Amino acid sequence: MRRRSGVRAVGGAAGVVLAVAAGALALAGSPGGASQEDPFPHADHQGLFPVCSGCHAGVADGEPDRYYPPPGQCVGCHDGVDEERVTWTGASARASNVIFEHVDHASELEGAGDAALSCETCHSDLDTGRMSVDGAEELDTCWSCHAHERVDHYEASAADPCVSCHVPLAESGLDGARLRVLPAPEVHAGDEFLLVGHGPSAEAELGRCATCHVQDQCVDCHVDGTQSSIAALPVAPATMDFPPLESSYPVPSTHDVQGFEAAHPVTDGATCSTCHTSDDCASCHLTPLPDVAAGLPSRSESTAPGAALESAAPATHGSFFFVETHATLAAAEPSTCATCHTESYCVDCHDGPSDGGYHPPGFVSLHPSSAFGQAQECASCHNTAAFCRECHQEVGLGSTGRLGPGYHDAEPLFLLRHGQAARQSLESCASCHQQTDCVQCHGVLGAFQVSPHTEDFDARAAWARSPSTCLACHVSNPVGGGP
Numbered sequence: 001m002r003r004r005s006g007v008r009a010v011g012g013a014a015g016v017v018l019a020v021a022a023g024a025l026a027l028a029g030s031p032g033g034a035s036q037e038d039p040f041p042h043a044d045h046q047g048l049f050p051v052c053s054g055c056h057a058g059v060a061d062g063e064p065d066r067y068y069p070p071p072g073q074c075v076g077c078h079d080g081v082d083e084e085r086v087t088w089t090g091a092s093a094r095a096s097n098v099i100f101e102h103v104d105h106a107s108e109l110e111g112a113g114d115a116a117l118s119c120e121t122c123h124s125d126l127d128t129g130r131m132s133v134d135g136a137e138e139l140d141t142c143w144s145c146h147a148h149e150r151v152d153h154y155e156a157s158a159a160d161p162c163v164s165c166h167v168p169l170a171e172s173g174l175d176g177a178r179l180r181v182l183p184a185p186e187v188h189a190g191d192e193f194l195l196v197g198h199g200p201s202a203e204a205e206l207g208r209c210a211t212c213h214v215q216d217q218c219v220d221c222h223v224d225g226t227q228s229s230i231a232a233l234p235v236a237p238a239t240m241d242f243p244p245l246e247s248s249y250p251v252p253s254t255h256d257v258q259g260f261e262a263a264h265p266v267t268d269g270a271t272c273s274t275c276h277t278s279d280d281c282a283s284c285h286l287t288p289l290p291d292v293a294a295g296l297p298s299r300s301e302s303t304a305p306g307a308a309l310e311s312a313a314p315a316t317h318g319s320f321f322f323v324e325t326h327a328t329l330a331a332a333e334p335s336t337c338a339t340c341h342t343e344s345y346c347v348d349c350h351d352g353p354s355d356g357g358y359h360p361p362g363f364v365s366l367h368p369s370s371a372f373g374q375a376q377e378c379a380s381c382h383n384t385a386a387f388c389r390e391c392h393q394e395v396g397l398g399s400t401g402r403l404g405p406g407y408h409d410a411e412p413l414f415l416l417r418h419g420q421a422a423r424q425s426l427e428s429c430a431s432c433h434q435q436t437d438c439v440q441c442h443g444v445l446g447a448f449q450v451s452p453h454t455e456d457f458d459a460r461a462a463w464a465r466s467p468s469t470c471l472a473c474h475v476s477n478p479v480g481g482g483p
Contacts, residue, residue, distance in 0.1 A: 042131040052119040062103030097172035099165055168210040170234035176241030182212055191250035202229040210234060219303040220245040224273035249275045249307040262314045266292045277306040284311045284340055388432060
């Protein structure tokens with residue numbers, strides 16, 4: 001870049017006019033590029049216009065309508081006879097994110113004793129003449145006076161913020177081509193900035209973020225776009241062709257600790273909602289989801305895709321012997337298993353003896369002795385009252401009355417000898433029967449009023465020895481607490 005000669009240095013870093021996309025500088029509210037295809041040939045008109053204000057009278061006065069002469073003024077010379085006709089429809093305002101007003105700038109210079117600085121000071125090369133106009137589009141134009149004290153002018157600070165020279169990007173009117181080449185500061189590089197840096201920076205210096213970003217970009221990554229620092233950023237106008245940011249979800253260091261997937265205790269979903277939707281939780285958790293998970297936005301409700309988690313087995317399940325040892329874990333913490341598994345998942349293995357399931361082949365024919373002897377706890381998997389009854393009825397072992405064959409090996413008149421079985425394994429009876437079944441015969445008000453006790457039964461001694469046994473049938477102390 002060339003540096004203009006004969007310009008005195010004024011101002012400091014706080015007044016620096018910064019560059020925009022691709023190093024170009026466009027002045028908001030100032031003369032912009034003309035709408036014709038080629039720039040105006042100032043040098044060819046040098047003899048006609050002794051002063052710049054002849055055509056640009058409104059610049060120093062701050063009147064945008066008089067920044068340029070009306071197109072009809074050209075016809076005075078370019079009449080098609082003496083000079084060829086030209087087509088010029090006027091100039092259009094140039095979009096910029098730079099704070100700059102000619103009239104304010106001129107007043108500041110005049111107040112500082114710099115009235116001698118004329119238009120050509122910034123808009124022309126003093127070595128080649130005032131009509132070598134180039135539009136003040138080179139950064140050196142401003143830095144000739146405003147010495148920027150930073151090596152990297154993107155590293156703004158509280159004492160020298162971006163907003164001292166720039167308007168929020170949503171107000172700039174820059175087009176898509178210029179937006180796509182906006183440079184990124186070096187501090188933005190790497191996952192660490194996404195994970196740790198940009199959140200606190202946005203909360204502390206939101207104006208700095210707004211210089212290059214709009215709210216629409218935040219919600220490209222943030223699942224919950226209602227956070228205060230995001231909601232405070234300006235929204236891009238509908239006419240702005242703003243390039244979306246590619247969503248990225250680097251894994252925080254807190255997630256890398258061993259056992260995080262299994263534990264990840266959460267009491268506040270605000271942090272999680274930065275990256276996760278409720279769909280992520282549902283990939284592992286069964287419905288109804290925990291309250292915190294249910295409170296997260298769903299993927300359909302968010303502009304951002306979220307981290308898009310997939311279910312994976314905990315590390316404990318990777319053990320070679322897990323199949324053999326999982327019963328102990330399931331018995332100790334069944335609620336943990338229920339986070340991911342339903343009963344039907346267990347039944348796929350624990351049911352179906354004919355296809356190599358939990359029980360050995362032929363177990364159906366052998367199961368009465370196992371159930372009666374309590375070698376296995378059937379109730380761990382089966383609802384014995386319903387499961388057993390359904391199967392027995394299907395194979396024709398349903399009861400045909402109190403004295404007919406039924407579930408008890410289809411033995412006729414089992415009812416007459418059931419007392420011994422009940423005394424040996426009352427728990428087995430309770431798998432299908434309730435107390436009301438017994439009192440039909442054995443209760444004081446029962447049909448037969450048959451006592452389950454022998455003639456020499458000592459009720460008080462039995463109560464003293466095992467009250468819980470008595471309460472299996474009696475609702476209270478049967479001896480009334482007496483001697």
